[in-house]
Amino acid sequence: MSIRLTLPAPAKLNLMLHILGRRADGYHELQTLFQFLEHGDELSFALRSDGQICLHGKLSDVPHDSNLIVKAARQLQHASACPLGADIWLDKRLPMGGGLGGGSSDAATTLLGLNHLWQLDWDEDRLAALGLGLGADVPVFVRGHAAFAEGVGEKLTAVELEEPWFLVAIPQVLVSTAEVFSDPELTRDTPANKLRSLLEGGGRNDCQPVVQKRYVEVDNALILLNKFVPARLTGTGACVFGSFPNQDDADKVARQLPATLPCFVAQGRNISMLHRKLRELAGK
Template identity: 50%
Template sequence: MRSLHHCLAPAKLNLFLHVVGRRPDGYHLLQSAFQLLDHGDLLDFHVRDDGIIRRITDLPGVPEESDLVVRAARLLQATLPDGSRLGADIAVTKRLPMGGGLGGGSSDAATTLMALNHLWDAGKSREELMALGLSLGADVPFFIFGRNAFAEGVGERLTAIDGLDCWFVVIEPGVAVPTPEIFRAPDLTRNSNLVTIPDFSKTLQSGYGKNDLQTVAARLFPEVAAAIEWLAEYGKARMTGSGACVFMPCDSEAQADRVLAAVPARWKAWKARGIGQHPLSSLQKM
């Protein structure tokens, strides 16, 4: 096989996100439930025989050399046997906003590792790809893990969960939230109580827990606060990740459509279905 087309790099939602401590090196310790969606960026891959790795689409504000897609491809390429001349042309169709808390860049990197591991016949197991991905970002291993998950540590300790089989409405408030700024805030909650899977597994649908980052992001970015307030009129609205996107689970697709029809024109909004498995999971070696 020389090519893979329209590979979905799915978005994720943090159904809840608790900050439970801080490591000596400054990294925050988290607990969260990660939910995959059937919406995300789309990537195309074509194998080259000259060793060149090239992003063939322009992404404003993302230089090719710093793009996680290119970095992921080169990271995997460095593990190939000496003398290998395999490279790739990679096209990226961005549908997820940067700084939205949906894991877009991390998901793109994970899809790149999974797709090229297959196309290059690199032979890496899921665990090996997850270890590579962690050096690119804390969320990358989750997407390679390929299942909805209870996440701990800095997000790298994962336990499979069922997640939610429902429709979601997602609002993009039109701002990019820089994650480091949220975690630096002096008023960030850093001592939420530890939970276990049975604590939340039967109550996710009813809106278990909270997002400890939401108060800070809403204070710093008024559009985030406005989107949460507006969507909360229709259901259990919450920010995902460090923001800026806001979401609400829906009882049906019809409910999602009704909410979407009412979203103020100043915001972009869309609906997506929760899924239980990454679309490229079938390419993975255990």
């Protein structure tokens, strides 16, 4: 039996998200701060010699060939002219449509994992460029460092942030990113800010008022979490979060949330757990 390579696919938070305007191609110019969480999905990879990409443990409502994991594997296979294939197992822990970047993170872990497994020796720049074609959030996961992002999210500047503990609540609703970004009430004219001022002032999430209005589950979660700590939406949601100086404080609040609002506690990290694992494998 082939040896499996098992790697994490970490969640991310958007600590702020400002929308500066809409481009001619329909995409939005934005500014955001990404930080990783010590929590996420897990993927395992094993070599196949027949060139086939086979995803196991796939999501029931996502066709095999439409899954970003399969798309990422096939794009890397094609771009590198690699004759090898892979069996891939997904242990899905992050909610879909939660704003935690699960699909993008899975795709990035696939690119980095198969780059290692197939011994392609591609660098991060090349993998990030390939990942951008899969989704605007994929490059930040490929690079694995907390970042200030501009453009549609692809222009990344690495940043060093405090690493607090976060309580992330998961309202039981699937938020449509497309609907949020097409909402006429979405703020699209926030002035561009310098990175330093955002690090000092914290910023806000311009998507939050629209999501709160459209999804009562998210609104209720924010109201509840705000009783304990300043709460904010990540990305276009549905997940909401608050930060704490230590795990004990976050755990105490988590225990007070109702069972109808699932949650988890995880530390924010500037270097993703995926990249720490890959460095360990490389002996660095």
